[in-house]
Amino acid sequence: MDLEYGPEYQSFTKEVQSFCKKYKGLSFTDRSNNPLGSSGGSGGPKMSRSEWQKILIENGYFARSVPKEYGGYGGKADILKSRIIAAEFSKSQTPVAMGGQGIDMLVPTLLEMGTEEQKQAYIEPTLHGEMVWCQGYSEPNAGSDLASLQTKGELVGDKWVINGQKIWTSTAQYSQMCFCLVRTEPDAPKHAGISYLLIPMDTPGIEIRPLVDMTLKAGFNEVFFTDVKIPASNIVGKRGEGWAVANATLGHERGSLAPPDATMNRVNMLMQLMKEETLDGKPLIEHPIYRDRLMQVQGKVLAQQSHALRLLSANLNPGTDVKIGKMIQKLTGTELRHELEGLAIDVMGEIGTLYEDSPHLKNEGTWQFIYMYFLGLIIGGGTSQIQKNIIAERGLGLPKEPKVEGA
């Protein structure tokens, strides 16, 4: 066990700290597409999100290992440096880089499997936040059983012609592009008949209908495709390889949905709130039952933080077996965050139910919003029940359900 990072990293930490100091109080001139995105601070420099993104890349605090020719920083991948950046930004409340499905999922996919032309065309504008992507995976009849998707793609001349419907498509209304799973080989077995296509959202035949979720804030959409024609070259991987291409990025999404450090920040925020809010004249934290519940959650988050260190170490020291350790992240991370946000509502009682712009709202109503939002994350990206199947079958080697005829 050695939790020291070493002298090289100590000086890197100082460098990041002085960067954060320079941009203290940074605020943005435009809104975020991400409902959990930071609105920035006050009293510091003002700029657009895209300008901030470029500054972060220039300094190597974002897209660090993406080659320069594709608009990245062009440095070596360094997990510890990434962690230091995340930790220092979080401590100093410096806004982090824009994320989103294009940046988090498409860029790694293209870097691994895209053609040279695709890398040239898409990675830089995506990293800069100028090209927003949405993910066209789920369909009304293909949720947990994603591979049963039916949106059709037919190659006619040098064009794919796409017909069908996608659902739960976040940020479709802001997106220039969609990375989309489409059935192109109707006669192949279900997993082998899918291709990964890149669809410009301004192509004629695309209709976006907003699908309001329970938070009344975050926007999903339904996206309808009617004879949508895109160039034949807008495919990542070969025909019928889409399932493998998509799986490479789904793993990426699952790990990053609920990092324990972010959950611990919320635990600390809740503890502060419980010292300020009172019930019968006594701070909430002085009520033993509430305090014990907070401590229970704090213990769980500490366990996940230690676990994250173990996974980090496994990344740095190849050969460590943490297969199951990675599989549990989506399940445990999202469930715990939901539990914590729900605890905050419980300790506030009636006040916890206040929402939107109500008087007496605490912490901008984030507890109630994130409580509901995380229910969405528990379901999305592979439900908790699907995660348990994965852990049991791929992790523990328990037998699969017998196949049902025709499914």
Next chain:
Amino acid sequence: MYFGLSEEQSFFQDNIRKYLAEHATIDNIKHIASGDKKNLSTGIHQGLLNLGVNGLLIPEEFGGLGLDLLFAAVISEALGGGIGPTPFIGPYVMAPTAIKHAGNKTQQENFLSKIAINEYRFGVGFNEFIGKRNDAGITCSYKGLNGRAMFVLDTNDATHLLLADEKGQIFVVDTKSENIEIVKLTTVDKTRQYSEVICKNLEGELLENSADSVEPINQAIDAGRIMLAADSLGASQIMIDKAVDYAKERKQFGRAIGSFQAVKHMCAEMTADLEPCYAMVWHAAHCHDYSPDEARLMACHAKAHISEISKSIAKKATEVHGGMGFTDLLGLHYWFKRIGLNRQILGSPELVREEAYKSQL
């Protein structure tokens, strides 16, 4: 940066595991639990001494191995998994830790070197400092020690005990004294021994540095709690392994019961709950030696959190086994009971979480 066990730690752990797999078989455990073959547990204890467990935490200058608490934690995990039916946490973890922090130089040398050569074997009675039940409690006056200490750990063949009063002063007492009465308690876990100790004007040697500071006793309690967490971790992992194996073999309705989601999801939940506990125990043990600011918080939370997780695993793993899980025949209950005991000893989860909170003030 490396977060995990060293090769030496894994090697040490493997040796303990192999030893217990060979000697602490379910059949032997049954004999030990029913009390009909006392020499079996004495023999296993001797085997562990031969592997060096008594010298683990004793500094080299006093003839020990001078290892850190993480070594002890991985051994405790192996003992939990292998139902080690012997003293460990009291004599070889809490006592050395207490003496290191509370003893003056002479006391350290005297006691630690004797633990290292197995001349002294300590039971530990700090329970009333953590939480005094009913009329229990030890007081110290010019007459000596008086009162009752409950759930004194590892009294089997103990030559001496460490007893604490309510202020956290630690005394060394001799079990052969006439003024001490040691009454064995029968808990559900018959693989380890707990006793009630009654003192009447008992002579005790105060460990000097515990006279005006609770730091030494807290150090020992933290170390003990991390050991209990590690023990439950090891026991829980075996319960999961057994449940998963059973779910693969046992067939009902023409299929392995592990193919039913009701069963496989229980297995997945147990696994998802327990997996982070490894890192938590290792981290807590590491902080105990190298990161004093976080040490208390981590020790309390490791004990409380793993107590909760283990309780739930003990229940689910038994349920996966169906009726067989409930039988004495299978012996699954030895782990169930071990987990049950670990949960209450040195502070039940609610008490320990309260201490976790106070450590942050």
